Amino acid sequence: MNSINSDGAAAVALKNRIGLERNEYTGSKSTLCTGCGHDSITNHIISAFYQSGIHPYDVAKMSGIGCSSKTPAYWLSKSSGFNSIHGRMAPVATGAKVANQKLVMLGVSGDGDTASIGLGGFVHMIRRNVPMTYLVANNGVYGLTKGQFSATADFEATQKNGAKNPFSSIDLCALAIELGCTFVARSFSGDAKQLVPLIQAAFKHNGMAFIDVVSPCVTFANHEGATKSFSAVRENNVQLQELGFIHAQDEKLVDYAEGATEVVEMQDGSRLTLRKLDSRTHDLRDGTNALGVLRASRAEGEILTGLFYFDNKSKNFIDTLNLCEKPLPFLNEKDTRPSREVLLKLMNENR
Amino acid sequence: MQKKINDFVLEIATVNGSGSQSANNILLKSLFRMGIPVGGKNLFPSNIAGLPTWFTIRANKDGYTARREDVDIVVAMNPQTLLEDVTKVKPGGVFIYNSDLKIKVEGLRTDIKNIGIDFKELVDQATDQVKIKKLLINMVYVGVLAQILKIDLEILHQTIKDTFKGKDKVLDVNFKALEVGRAYAVANLGDKNTEDFPFVVEKMSANQNKVLIEGNLATAMGMVFGGCTFVSWYPITPSSSVAENFISLAEKYRKDANGKNTFAVVQAEDELSAISMVIGAGWAGARAMTATSGPGLSLMAEAAGLFYYAEVPGVIWDIQRVGPSTGLPTRTMQADITAAHSLSHGDTKHILLFPGTAEECFEFAGTAFDLAERLQTLVIVMSDLDLGMNYWITNEFQYPEKGFDRGKVLNADELNQMSVYRRYGDPDGDAISYRTLPGTASDKAAFLTRGSGHNENAQYTESSPQYLKVLERIARKYDTAREWVPKPIVDFNAKHKVGIIAFGSSDAPMTEARDLLISQNIGTNYLRLRAVPFTKEVEDFISKHERIYVVEQNRDGQVLDLLRAEFFEHSLKLRSVRHYDGLPIHAISIVKQITEQEKNGPTWAKKKSRAAQEISL
Numbered sequence: 001m002n003s004i005n006s007d008g009a010a011a012v013a014l015k016n017r018i019g020l021e022r023n024e025y026t027g028s029k030s031t032l033c034t035g036c037g038h039d040s041i042t043n044h045i046i047s048a049f050y051q052s053g054i055h056p057y058d059v060a061k062m063s064g065i066g067c068s069s070k071t072p073a074y075w076l077s078k079s080s081g082f083n084s085i086h087g088r089m090a091p092v093a094t095g096a097k098v099a100n101q102k103l104v105m106l107g108v109s110g111d112g113d114t115a116s117i118g119l120g121g122f123v124h125m126i127r128r129n130v131p132m133t134y135l136v137a138n139n140g141v142y143g144l145t146k147g148q149f150s151a152t153a154d155f156e157a158t159q160k161n162g163a164k165n166p167f168s169s170i171d172l173c174a175l176a177i178e179l180g181c182t183f184v185a186r187s188f189s190g191d192a193k194q195l196v197p198l199i200q201a202a203f204k205h206n207g208m209a210f211i212d213v214v215s216p217c218v219t220f221a222n223h224e225g226a227t228k229s230f231s232a233v234r235e236n237n238v239q240l241q242e243l244g245f246i247h248a249q250d251e252k253l254v255d256y257a258e259g260a261t262e263v264v265e266m267q268d269g270s271r272l273t274l275r276k277l278d279s280r281t282h283d284l285r286d287g288t289n290a291l292g293v294l295r296a297s298r299a300e301g302e303i304l305t306g307l308f309y310f311d312n313k314s315k316n317f318i319d320t321l322n323l324c325e326k327p328l329p330f331l332n333e334k335d336t337r338p339s340r341e342v343l344l345k346l347m348n349e350n351r
Numbered sequence: 352m353q354k355k356i357n358d359f360v361l362e363i364a365t366v367n368g369s370g371s372q373s374a375n376n377i378l379l380k381s382l383f384r385m386g387i388p389v390g391g392k393n394l395f396p397s398n399i400a401g402l403p404t405w406f407t408i409r410a411n412k413d414g415y416t417a418r419r420e421d422v423d424i425v426v427a428m429n430p431q432t433l434l435e436d437v438t439k440v441k442p443g444g445v446f447i448y449n450s451d452l453k454i455k456v457e458g459l460r461t462d463i464k465n466i467g468i469d470f471k472e473l474v475d476q477a478t479d480q481v482k483i484k485k486l487l488i489n490m491v492y493v494g495v496l497a498q499i500l501k502i503d504l505e506i507l508h509q510t511i512k513d514t515f516k517g518k519d520k521v522l523d524v525n526f527k528a529l530e531v532g533r534a535y536a537v538a539n540l541g542d543k544n545t546e547d548f549p550f551v552v553e554k555m556s557a558n559q560n561k562v563l564i565e566g567n568l569a570t571a572m573g574m575v576f577g578g579c580t581f582v583s584w585y586p587i588t589p590s591s592s593v594a595e596n597f598i599s600l601a602e603k604y605r606k607d608a609n610g611k612n613t614f615a616v617v618q619a620e621d622e623l624s625a626i627s628m629v630i631g632a633g634w635a636g637a638r639a640m641t642a643t644s645g646p647g648l649s650l651m652a653e654a655a656g657l658f659y660y661a662e663v664p665g666v667i668w669d670i671q672r673v674g675p676s677t678g679l680p681t682r683t684m685q686a687d688i689t690a691a692h693s694l695s696h697g698d699t700k701h702i703l704l705f706p707g708t709a710e711e712c713f714e715f716a717g718t719a720f721d722l723a724e725r726l727q728t729l730v731i732v733m734s735d736l737d738l739g740m741n742y743w744i745t746n747e748f749q750y751p752e753k754g755f756d757r758g759k760v761l762n763a764d765e766l767n768q769m770s771v772y773r774r775y776g777d778p779d780g781d782a783i784s785y786r787t788l789p790g791t792a793s794d795k796a797a798f799l800t801r802g803s804g805h806n807e808n809a810q811y812t813e814s815s816p817q818y819l820k821v822l823e824r825i826a827r828k829y830d831t832a833r834e835w836v837p838k839p840i841v842d843f844n845a846k847h848k849v850g851i852i853a854f855g856s857s858d859a860p861m862t863e864a865r866d867l868l869i870s871q872n873i874g875t876n877y878l879r880l881r882a883v884p885f886t887k888e889v890e891d892f893i894s895k896h897e898r899i900y901v902v903e904q905n906r907d908g909q910v911l912d913l914l915r916a917e918f919f920e921h922s923l924k925l926r927s928v929r930h931y932d933g934l935p936i937h938a939i940s941i942v943k944q945i946t947e948q949e950k951n952g953p954t955w956a957k958k959k960s961r962a963a964q965e966i967s968l
Contacts, residue, residue, distance in 0.1 A: 057792040060635070061799070073799050073811070080789030082634055083801040084627070085657055091583075091624035095631025095639065096789065098615045099581055103635070103790050121627070124620040324611035328580040329636025329788055333754045336578050336613050338604040340750050346572055346600075347747045350562040351384070 017053035017249065025050045027074040037189035037215030037230075038067060038137045042074045044192055045106065045135075048199035049076060052247070060096055060103040064089035064118060067144055068110035068137035068215070087117030090125040090134070094317070097132055100327040101318045104203060105132035112142050115151040115170045122172075126179040126208055128317040133202040133209045136172060137189070139217040140228040147220035158225030174294050176210045177287050177309045182316075183209035184290070184309040188233050189216070194305060197245035197272060201307075204266035207316045214303060233303055240282060240293075240306030241274040264310055274307060284310045357387050357412040359423040359550040363492070364436045366429050368400025374489035375406040377514055378496065379742060381507045382410050383563045386555040390416030390859075391563075391742035392935065397588070397680045403432045412555060416744065417860035418935040423550060426492050428470070430454060437465075443549060447495065464547055466540065468495065473535055477528040487528040494532020499540060499548045562709075562747050566738040569709040570668060571596030572748065573716025574640070575604055578755045581639035583617040583628035585647060588680045589736040590670035593642035594618075622650035626667070630654055633665040634800060636760070636788040638720040640666035645674045645687050648694065648731075656695030657802045658729035659825070662775070662784065664758070666719040667691075671735040673933045682933030683736035685855055686905035691731045692883060692913065698822070700829050702836060703883040704732045705854040709745040711881075712738065718837060721756035726832055727786060735904070737935040738856040759785040763793040774798045774809040775821050782827035829884055836882035839889060847874040849949070850896035851928075852889075854880040854910065856935065857902050863938035864945075871942070873949055875900075880910070885917055893921045900945050902928040904936050926953045 015021055025046045030039050049059070061081030063069035069089070072081040084092040089109045097105050114122050114136050125134070140153035147160055151170045158164055176184045183205045187195040195213065202209035214228050214237075222229040241262075248269035262284065264272040274284075280296075283289045290309045297304040326335065361378075365371040372393070379391040389410045396402035409416050421441040427433045427448040434454065440446050442462040448454075450467035457465070474488045497507055511529065515522040540548070567590070574582070574597050584594040594616065601614045615632075619625035625641045632639035643651065648669050658665050671687045673679035693699055702722060706715045715732055723730040759779075766772055766787065772795045775784050787796040798809035806817040853861055858879050865875050878892045893899055893914070899921075901911040908927040915922040928944040930936040948954055 055792075056797070058790060060789045062631075078794055078797050080787070080791070080797045081799040082631070082789075083799055083803070084630070085653055085802065088623065088627040088654070091619065091627035092631035092634075094617065094624075095581065095583065095628030095633075095637075096635040097631075098617065098628070099632040099635035099637035099639065100788075100790055120620050121624050124624065128617075321615045321617075322610075322612045323615055324607045324609070324613050326607075326613075327635075327790075328613075328615065328632070328638075331578070331580055331613050333578065335607070336580065336605060337576055337751070342604055343572075343576065343748060343750050347562050350564045350568075351558075 016050050017247070018055055020050070020055070022046065022050045024078065025056060025076055027072070027077040030071070030074045032067060032070065033219045035218040036067070037139060037217070038071050039074070040189040041108075041135070041137050041195070041213055041215055042071050044195045045075050045199060047192065047196045048203065051196065051245075052200050052203055054104050054203060058102070058104050060105045062089050062093040062096065062105060062107035064109050064113035066110040066113045066142070067217075068108055069113055071108050071137070087113055088121060089113060090118060090121035093132055094125055094128065094130050097130055098317065098321065098323070099329055101131075101323060102327055106203070107132060107134045109134065109136050111136060111138045111140060111150040111152040111172075115172055119151075119170075123175070123179055126176055126181040126210070128320070129182055129207045129314055131205070131207050131316040131318060133199065133205070133211065135199070135211045135213060137215040138172070138212050138228065139215050139221055140169070140226070141217050141221040143217050143220055154227040157227040158223070160220055160223055171294065171298065172210070172212045173308055174291055177290050177294070180287070180311075180314070181210050181309070182207035182311040182314050183307075185210070185307045186212045186214070186305045188214050188237055188303070188305055190230070190233070191305070194239065194243050197243040198307065200245040201264070201266060201270070201272040204268050204270050206267040206312060207314060214305075236301060236303045238297065238302045238304050239277050240304060240308070242277055243307065244273040246271045246273065264307070267312065272307070284308070354549055354551045356551055356553050357410055357555060359410055360419050360421065361408045361410075361424045361426070361496070362422045362436070362439065363406045363426045364429045364432050365404055365406070365489070366400070366431070367395055367398060367402055367404040369428075369489070370486035371404075371406065371428070371489045373514055374493050375408070376742075377507070377510050378493055378502075379408050380563060381502055381510045382408065382552060383558055383744065384506045384510060385503050385552060386558050387552060388412065388414045388416050388557050388744060389563070390744065392418060392737070393741060394934070395681050403429055410552065412557075414557065415860070415863035415938070417863060418937045420937055420939060426496070428488070428492065434459075445548065445550070447492070468535065473531050474528065477531045478524055483524065487524060490525050490528035491532035494529040494534075495536045497529070498533045498536035501551050501553075503554060558744060560747050561744050563742055563744055564709045565592070565740055565742055566706070566709045566712040566734055567592040567670065567740060568596045569712035569745070569748070570642075570716050570734065570739070571600055573713040575600045576713075576751055577717025577720055578638045579640060579716065579720065580614050581629070581632040581637040582614070582641065583619045583625040583632075583639075584641050585619050585622045585625045585643065587622075587644045587647050589672055589740045590642040590644045590647070590668065592740065593668055593670065622647035623654070626651040626654040626665075629665045630658055630663050633658075633663045633723070634789070638724070638755070639664075640668065640719070642668040642670065644670050644672045646677065648687055648691060652695045655701065655729055656697055656699050659695065659699045659701065660697070661800050661802055662727040662786070662825070663800070664720075664723035664727055665729050666723050667729065667731045669731055669733055670739040671733060679933045681736070683856070683935055684904050684931060684933065685733070685735055685857065686909065686931065688733060688905070688909040689907075689912065691733060694731070698826075700884075702726065702728060702730045702832055704730060704837065705881050706732065706734055706738065707855055707858040707879055707881065709738070709743045710748060713748045715837070717751055717755075722832070722835055724758035725756050725835060726783060726828060727758060728828070733855060735856050737859075759783055761785050761787050761791075761796070763791050763796065766791070766793040766795040769795065773807040775805065775807045775824070777824050781831045782824045783831060833884045833886050836884065836886065838886050839881055839892070840879040841888060841892060842877040843892070843895070844874070844876060847876045848897040849873060850876045850878065850892055850899045851902060851945075852878045852880055852892070852899055852910070852914070853902040857904055860936055860938040860941060861902075864941040867938055867942045868945060871946055873946065883913060885914070889914075890918055893918055893924070896924065898924050898926060900926050900928050900948070902936070902941055904930050906931045
């Protein structure tokens with residue numbers, strides 16, 4: 001049974017460019033609350049993988065601990081995954097990606113997992129520009145422990161019991177831009193049209209792609225006064241661009257969306273098209289500008305979504321490490337063990 | 352006066368940051384090259400510059416090169432400690448001091464030979480460059496010592512040349528400083544010295560096929576040859592030189608044909624991340640490790656439990672230092688054993704290895720990966736500051752002939768031929784499951800690794816029977832490990848009733864200690880423990896003796912506790928010898944504690960309410 005397939009009956013019969021049906025990208029049944037934003041994200045992840053034609057065998061699914069971190073069980077059951085430690089998704093994924101750079105890596109974390117206990121790992125992963133997609137399902141609340149504020153809860157947002165949040169929130173996108181993250185976007189769990197192309201582009205990005213997805217918690221943060229509820233997002237969501245994704249091989253077949261003002265080319269030749277929906281000045285390649293846009297938007301009480309920042313010029317971590325092409329797990333004695341002469345030389349240096 | 356040949360302890364007192372290290376190493380290496388057994392220990396503060404530091408060389412023709420408490424020759428260059436340093440000299444010893452410091456020494460010790468030398472005046476003769484005087488003054492005392500100890504000049508010159516290879520200017524000025532010191536000794540301590548100076552060195556041939564090396568450098572070499580492909584670490588004394596040495600060696604010797612690295616080193620943001628990267632890399636299939644010390648080990652506790660329960664291979668090298676808390680970061684101890692063995696919450700029991708020599712640091716670097724991959728678990732190697740950062744004579748390293756043990760890993764073809772694959776099953780009855788690596792192209796390969804309750808198929812479960820099935824298999828795996836871990840080194844003679852168990856750097860003074868015990872009619876057998884879990888040989892050894900002394904460098908007898916827990920029926924014969932002041936253990940400390948207990952019965956230093964105590968009363 002496939003409870004989270006929203007692409008409709010037509011998709012089931014279809015095959016993607018590598019001959020797989022959409023149901024080969026699904027996972028086990030979700031055990032999250034009915035209506036959870038995270039289940040929609042799951043659905044969009046499945047769509048993005050399916051449409052990208054990435055084989056599940058090539059994917060590694062990474063997560064920390066929390067409601068969001070449970071979701072890798074619900075998509076791509078034919079991919080290996082690691083549901084690791086609270087707050088440690090970033091370093092665990094870094095280790096796995098460095099070990100096997102061939103893995104297409106998607107990490108799903110939450111606002112507690114990333115903005116509180118895992119903030120250190122998150123910022124340092126950005127500094128290293130580890131080539132992977134890092135998605136935060138952001139609801140501003142600790143769901144699994146029943147409703148405490150997280151560090152992304154907005155100032156003076158209310159808890160279900162009425163308590164007001166006395167602290168300012170951490171804007172993960174602003175933080176990521178400040179630290180030089182090479183792909184920074186925000187979206188909404190309910191927005192397939194925006195999120196699916198973003199995830200597809202993130203898969204093709206040659207560095208760390210961060211997507212903050214506002215994903216309402218139906219149980220603990222969907223009341224009036226919760227600033228990341230479904231109604232709050234519907235009311236305040238301002239889309240910066242309309243997005244489209246064009247697969248590298250499809251380039252000649254598809255016209256760019258009409259009125260597209262910007263086309264971002266990914267490493268493999270695929271393209272993300274961005275049609276401006278908004279009058280404010282925004283330059284994807286200018287972090288200072290992007291930060292200003294985010295700040296001004298926040299002050300207005302908006303939830304701004306879209307691709308905020310993009311840089312495909314920076315070295316990624318694999319390049320920085322000057323890593324050999326063969327994945328580290330497959331290096332044997334022949335690949336790694338120096339000769340007897342080297343050992344003798346080292347011995348002679350110590351006599 | 353009869354001179355002592357190749358038998359002395361020399362201590363050089365300086366301030367840290369004064370550049371004395373290379374001079375001291377030249378002295379040490381020259382003695383080594385003369386074929387004399389030597390050991391070198393650097394006693395340094397947790398500080399960058401200006402605080403007292405001592406370098407101790409023990410030369411001993413019988414091979415007793417572990418620490419000895421008293422000192423025969425002191426070279427006192429540090430005004431802060433000079434008056435303390437003079438008290439350390441053994442009666443009949445020699446005190447060489449920098450008279451330029453204008454500290455009154457005359458009359459303080461009449462039982463030793465006091466030699467005041469104006470080192471400032473001498474270094475002025477060697478150079479007029481003010482900047483390097485501080486460094487060169489160290490070569491002046493090397494010159495003085497070379498003359499009065501009769502160090503072979505040809506060897507000394509060659510050692511200096513090797514030390515400053517490629518830096519001709521530095522070499523010249525160092526030779527000059529050496530010569531100034533030597534000439535001063537010839538002129539001023541000359542003939543009188545022949546009579547008065549009680550220590551002298553002579554060439555021997557004890558060091559054939561040996562090297563002089565720090566344990567951490569040996570470990571790094573072992574990582575290079577043992578197939579380490581991933582290191583993540585966070586700087587912490589005294590472990591940093593493991594990663595740093597690996598980086599410099601790997602940059603030279605671990606490149607593929609395209610000049611790309613066959614290794615990755617990541618300096619992490621903290622130890623939480625360091626160990627998390629190791630578990631990620633180990634999960635993906637790399638031979639991955641970190642090196643740390645006590646505080647870092649504590650931070651790694653949560654991940655250690657995940658290694659254990661999710662059954663991911665990984666290695667931690669714990670270069671132990673003095674705790675608790677920040678403790679004495681530059682002093683040595685073997686006090687992380689209890690913590691390491693059960694590191695993490697819940698029921699965890701880790702594999703521990705105890706390298707006892709620098710040679711074993713080299714060997715165990717590869718062994719640890721083999722065990723981690725074979726047993727799919729965390730292996731913690733318990734080295735310490737003394738072994739890791741001090742200089743040891745050790746057998747030259749054997750080239751590893753065996754290939755890596757990658758354990759039970761299934762590839763796509765193997766999986767596709769299987770009717771059923773269970774990630775956490777036990778098809779071979781040895782409690783070791785088969786694993787797959789991410790990226791394996793088979794429908795059977797994938798599973799979601801997790802630290803939460805899981806069944807044999809790696810699926811989430813809260814079912815008690817399914818949880819128990821996995822947890823109890825992991826417990827059985829610990830027994831399988833007994834067959835794989837390095838066996839102890841045993842020296843046994845049926846006539847002795849007393850046995851000694853020691854491990855790690857506590858092995859260093861053991862030959863000397865046992866020789867001293869024999870001179871007091873206490874013959875002993877000796878087992879050098881090399882791993883936890885304990886192998887059959889450990890129980891055999893204990894059962895063959897009336898009394899066993901467990902020698903360790905911690906306050907609470909941590910290995911004693913592990914032995915008592917496992918061999919409770921023998922617990923009354925297990926006695927404790929402990930040395931835990933932060934300085935390396937020495938033979939006299941061991942001998943005193945054993946003779947005392949042989950005479951007066953066991954000294955239970957702790958846990959008075961323990962049943963064993965009541966029974967013994």
